[in-house]
Amino acid sequence: MKVSNNRLGGLVSGGMNNLSNMNELYLDRNKFEGTIPYSLSGVLKVMDLNDNELSGNLDNSLWNLSSLVVLNLAGNHITGKIHPQICGFMGLHFLDISSNNLTWYVPNCIFIQLNFVNLSENSFSGDISFPFFNTSSLISLDIRHNQFTGNLHWVRYLDNIRLLTLGRNKFEGPVNPKVCKLMYLRIIDLSHNKLSGSLPACIGDMSFKGDTDDQMLEPVYGEIYNGSSYDLRGFTFASKGNLYTYGRSFFASMSGIDLSANMLHGEIPWELGNLSHVKSLNLSYNFFVVPIPMTLSGMEEIESLDLSHNELSGPIPWQLTQLSTLGVFSVAYNNLSGCIPNSGQLGFGMESYLGNTNLHQITQGDMCAAPSPDPAAGKEVEETTGDPVLYVVTAAGFVLAFWATIGFSFYHPYGRSVMLKM
Structure with missing residues (x-):
């Protein structure tokens, strides 16, 4: 029935x-x-x-x-x-x-x-x-x-x-x-x-092929x-920031690793770059350190890569721009430095790179420029430091007033009498 x-x-x-x-x-x-x-x-x-x-x-x-x-x-x-x-x-x-x-x-x-x-x-x-x-x-x-x-x-x-x-x-x-x-x-x-x-390096030897x-x-x-x-039906897996439900097709259509929100630490094993069939890798909210392995460019089918909220340092490897299938990417809130690659597959919005103080954008002239400040922080700076032109005018006025006082003191009769009385 x-x-x-x-x-x-x-x-x-x-x-x-x-x-x-x-x-x-x-x-x-x-x-x-x-x-x-x-x-x-x-x-x-x-x-x-x-x-x-x-x-x-x-x-x-x-x-x-x-x-x-x-x-x-x-x-x-x-x-x-x-x-x-x-x-x-x-x-x-x-x-x-x-x-x-x-x-x-x-x-x-x-x-x-x-x-x-x-x-x-x-x-x-x-x-x-x-x-x-x-x-x-x-x-x-x-x-x-x-x-x-x-x-x-x-x-x-x-x-x-x-x-x-x-x-x-x-x-x-x-x-x-x-x-x-x-x-x-x-x-x-x-x-x-x-x-x-630490994360076992041997994970990179697994096939993840359905x-x-x-x-x-x-x-x-x-x-x-x-x-x-x-x-x-009814088996789910989170990828690209969403929860997806899979039936029988997930054995062929999805492969992924989610180790987020734990207390894992140490280096991200370079061997993970061998996971050519993995479509989603989430290592966010852990304590991984040192640079991002350039070998991750070997993840040929990766669609979602989240390394945010760790303690990663160094530059973003330019090799990651070769990840042609990448649709979601985040390295936000780490200690990364250098320039954000402006070519290939890493042309994501700044939300993917937030919280990295020493990470800069590449300008039209291929110069590595500092990221745009937070609007709220910019307003606070403006209120406390003021307009640069105002600084120049104020400084010039101070210099003129100083020399005018000196001239008055030594060359005007009244000024000389005042100086003799002091």
Whole structure:
């Protein structure tokens, strides 16, 4: 049954308990209310109830849905914690319970062959320094916007991961160099955590090259039964200052690294220039130092490059003007110096270069001129220093008055009498 994207309402529980003759249930993007029934049975393979008004706890302890492959409850108001019984759905490949009000810990389901997991935008917590899902089967893991803690050493076991988004949690420690072993990785988002240390240079050895014929996608995209398949959607990644949502196409259309808003420091590895297939790189709001590597010009497909809010110094490498695909660029609020390249692909507005005191523009005469002052600062200077012409007139008046006084004192009779009395 498929009644997606309508304005249907009422209680979702009415008549749902016995699903014995139904293989797929699509009630997504409607206005159904109430709680999900506790007793569900049948041969259901797909249950998609995302983007409704469902509430209450997610209690699947009495479900008898051994054939379930897809469970999508995203975008509702479901509360409480995930019942451990969910680990009993051995055939489950796709689990999306994002954008709810779920809390507590995630049960340890290392025996389920889950491929796509989205737990983002909830209030899950706990230390996940160890994996809680079968790492060898995971293709996409999105747990952004939660309260997870611990280190990221467990990430190295995600042998088949394509999309890994862990942003806006409380992970800490270094970026483990063994992440470089994830040979199929396409998108990684570790932003807005407490990661520290230097960035492993071996990241530059990763391919980040997608494949539209990726065989690992088949468990969900392939035939579930009788030629039917499930349309993956809802995986997001921030690039060019915006949040984009990707379906299956993201494996071919997007590749990116977001490490922004952490405590990473040291040099930006020159090896990142080998990432010729990466379209988005965000290292902003960290503590990277020394010059920008000129080797970044090797990122042939880069569309968005954000190095702002660091402690980078030295000039902007002219080699970056060769990045023909670059659409968004920022080195604002660093300690850069020298001239802003005025050719090639770096002809962006001054907002891309703000906050670099010693960074100058190139004028029409190919001269390296100081950047235009802040209008507010200029007004303050004008009020305190005044017009330069006024300085000249004032100085000349002072000199004339001085010599007139001397002449009057020595040559006028009254002036001489005054001087003799002193």
